[in-house]
Amino acid sequence: MPTSPEASTPPVAPADGRPSAAAPPAAPRPLIHAHITDAIKAPDLVRLGPGIVLARFETLKVYAALGAVRSLLERGVIRPGQTLVDSSSGIYALALAMACHRHGLRCHIVASTTVDLTTRVQLEILGATIDQMPPSEDLRLDQNRRVERVRELVAARPDTHWMRQYHDAVHHAGYREFAELVAAAWPEEELTVVGSVGTGSSTGGLVAPLRQRGLDVRLVGVQPFGSVTFGSERFQDPEAIIAGIGSAIPFDNVRHRLYDALHWVDFRHAMAGAVGLVRAHAVFAGLSTGAAHLAALWESARRPERTHLVIGADTGHRYAERAFARHREAPDPRTLKPHQITELSDLRPPWSTMEWGRRPSVPRATG
Incomplete structure (x- = not known):
């Protein structure tokens, strides 16, 4: 039987009888992926300092889209060739288009006004069709327009399937694979996950399975001002372009009881x-x-005994002009401090933090 290229063989002695040097170990065979989604879904783990590690993704929501599409196909809810439709501010749109490309499905995106040209042309080349909302400075108006348009499409084309990334719990399932990676990396450490809340699927889909394993996991969510998800809707951030971390409408996929602390951060x-x-x-x-x-x-800095895992959802390319081009204006983040609050009525920009304590819902603010 022939041996594999990696199989080791004893060195052959030279003809003069002198011992030969051992052959160098064979290089590991590179992993070849069946599809680009397998290559980009797993994060790169980067040490940012004592007690802080970044899980850096090219596009985090590949986990959500792949997991959801696979589950729906296996259950017979959708079938190859069908059109999947959803609303997105950018990275979910691209992830869903790639999942559809992989599984022989059609894709239609109702895109936020924040979706940039780079993302849009990728969607078009992947075969997705797009409705993009007109420019708007009002997050609530943008999201309401998108939802209304999706409803129109589904009513007019009954064969389409609305993915409902904001509400269908199937989007939590894909992050179990990420949870397995995290559990293997930190099997016994006290772990704090820090990530944007957004639809709730990434942080919830990661932390719930880790806690089910009995791991000590603290969850810190990040929100923009103006989001209804954790009670900051009475504020407006005139420069806000932080896509995908808050919401002007309630999201069913947000599990408020999972969060230990919240940070509200302006642009x-x-x-x-x-x-x-x-x-x-x-x-x-x-x-x-x-x-x-x-x-x-x-x-x-407050809990140095814990490992803090920062969720890096995407690259900075879509913010190059409106944020990174202004880098000279950016202060050193180590010099900044939040306003610490105990009640939502005390919430105020530009940065506030509060121990949420795994409350099941948002209490009504009195201020």
């Missing part, structure tokens, strides 16, 4: 965190990652 503070990542670590990541990085710096 300028998120920019400081993102620019700081490039300056200190050469990591070019999006504004949601910058906001999580900022929160993790503060959290780790």
Whole structure:
């Protein structure tokens, strides 16, 4: 039987009888992926300092889209050739288009006004069709328009399947694979996960299975001002372009009871965190990652005994012009401090933090 290329064989002695040097070990065979989604879904883990590690993704939501599509296909809810439709501010759109490309499905995206040209042309080349909302400074108006348009499409084309990334719990399932990676990396350590809340699927889908394993996991969520998810809707951030971390409408996939603490961060503070990542670590990541990085710096200083895992959802390319081009304006994130509050009525920009304590819902603010 022939041996594999990696199989070791004893060295052959030279003809003069002198011992030969051992052959160098064979290099490991490189892994060849069946599809690009397998190559980009797993994160790169980067040490940012004592007690802080970044899980840096090219696009985090590949886990959510692949897991959801596979589950729906296996259950017979959808079938190859069918059209999947959903609303997105960017990275879920690309992840869903790639999952559809892999599994022989059609894709239609109702895109936020924040979706940039680079993302749009990728979607078009992948075969996705797109409805993009007109420019708007009002997050609530943008999201309401998108949901209304999706409803119109589903009503007019009954064969389409609405993925409902904001509400269908199937999007939590894909992150179990990420949870397995995290559990293997830190099987016994006290772990704090710091990530943007957004739809709730990534942080919830990661932390719930880790806690089910009995691991000590603290969850810190990051929100923008103006989001209804954790009660900051009475504020407006005139510069807010942080896609995908908050919401102007309630999301069923957010499990409030999973969160131990919250940080509300404005655009300028998120920019400081993102620019700081490039300056200190050469990591070019999006504004949601910058906001999580900022929160993790503060959290780790208060709890140095814990390992803080920062979720870096995407790269910084779509923010290059509107945020990173202003890098000279960004202060050192290590010089910034949040306003610590105990009630939502005390919430205020530009950066506030609160121990949420795994409350099951948002209490009504009195201020």
